Amino acid sequence: MSSVATESRATAATPAGTCYKVLMWEEGALPPGQLEAWQKARRELLARMRDAGIKGARGTLARLGEELRELSQQAVAAPLDTCVQASLSLTRVGALAAELLRVEGLLAYRLTPCSATVLVELTGEESIDSLITRWSSATPELQWCSTPLVEALSAAEAAEWQESCRTTAGDSTDTDDDEENAPEFRHVTVLRAEAVAALQPAEGRVLVDATLGGGGHSELMLEEGATVWGIDQDPAARRAARKRLAAYADRLHIVAGNFRNAAELLTARGVTQVDGLLADIGISSPQVDQAERGFSFLAEGPLDMRMNPAAxxxxxxxxxxxxxxxxxxxxxxxxxxxxxxxxxxxxxxxxxxxxxxxxxxxxxxxxxxxxxxxxxxxxxxxxxxxxxxxNDELGALEALLETGLSLLKSGGRFAIITFHSLEDRAVKRYFDRVTRQEIDRPEWPAPRPNPEYAARLITRKPIVASEAELAANPRARSAKLRVIEKL
Ligand SMILES: C[S@@+](CC[C@H](N)C(=O)[O-])C[C@H]1O[C@@H](n2cnc3c(N)ncnc32)[C@H](O)[C@@H]1O
Known part of the structure; x- marks a missing residue:
């Protein structure tokens, strides 16, 4: 590789602790026309991001950043994942792997027949550009493309990607984009109208669906005009939702990750305050119904049960x-x-x-x-x-409960649907903790103001499924919806 694209990052020594994900690929692995179109669109987006940055338009900047990611994913990362035309070079890419293992701060890497994705945490001594140059000169026999894709990642995103590498290193299947071969995703949404109504979706309102699943709740929010950030840790769910909600691609942002990191995942995308957050906790029907996911004792399958197959x-x-x-x-x-x-x-x-x-x-x-x-x-x-x-389901729920309110604007709604008593108990206890104005203890002479008081209860009793819903979907029988509103 002779030179690297530097327009989106500083070339001087980068501060210690910064994580970069670098995608390098062999010249010729992508059709030249496709590459040029991507480079042009990328230059234009970067110029618009610079303008937005100068004006201090953080919302626009975040939106453009997301667009840039999606563009690069679709135009470069996804096609490279399935590209096998240069498969003979896999052994030569191995030379790069050997060099990578010497790099201080290397967190993870993933090789495909004609590309290498590297996650590195800089130690402050060397810039990312100089590292890339070093990697490329370690493999002189490989003609690397001169515009690698370089992304600065937040700590949460870096951890997420690193985790995904533990089981996918060397494997070129990122199923998120493999819609063709995906089994059908059938999940009947529970308390659909009730949960979505609680978040009061409307044009201009920004809502988080922390458990995107097949997109049943998100769809209704989008139909009502809201912008939705949908999080899911299961690539099959994200793929299904992306397909089902394609018509709303301009207002739907799909985020891969665990909702326990919702605040970091959203803040990293420039979203700090939203109007509502819904979590429909637990598993989706396809996760249970597909024997190969290993959740069901009724069908022979590997004993797996991971919602995030890379966990x-x-x-x-x-x-x-x-x-x-x-x-x-x-x-x-x-x-x-x-x-x-x-x-x-x-x-x-x-x-x-x-x-x-x-x-x-x-x-x-x-x-x-x-x-x-x-x-x-x-x-x-x-x-x-x-x-x-x-899936550390209760740990993830506790983490979401502890951080969810911080993401909400004043008047923002926090709605959670649970399916068993352990989850419902955790939600009830937390909602009670933050909605009490005063707390009392036997040893105190009088009640005292509650320092955690931050919300009001919208549902004194949990909302449960109607007779009609139960008749249509018996899986809704144990669902309980609880809602609070930030003061
Ligand atoms: C009950 S389904 C949601 C269904 C969705 N509301 C719909 O109507 O299609 C729960 C989804 O949340 C996801 N999920 C569960 N726990 C999660 C977590 N801690 N972080 C991210 N996603 C999670 C699961 O992978 C699953 O797709």
């Missing part, structure tokens, strides 16, 4: 490596399974003979401990518990 720990990892006491605790705390100890003991005995790798294998082991009573399968509670543990 580090699957259900099989927990089942095969957690201590017996940890397993028992998970089953008891998250599944309220009374036979938690007996099941944990049996799991440990069985895994000593052979690893437990499939859903039906685990379901069979549990059924061997617990006789079937009534309609419920004996593995129901254990599977729920493992799913909650794998």
């Amino acid at each position: 580090p720990r699957s259900a099989a990892d927990i089942v095969n490596s957690a201590a017996e006491s940890e397993l028992a605790d998970i089953l008891w705390q998250y599944g309220e399974e009374r036979a938690s100890r007996a099941i944990a003991r049996r799991i440990v005995q069985e895994r000593a003979k052979a690893p437990i790798t499939t859903t039906t294998q685990l379901a069979g082991i549990i059924a061997g401990v617990l006789p079937r009573k009534g309609k419920q399968h004996p593995a129901t509670r254990s599977f729920q518990a493992l799913r909650i543990a794998v």
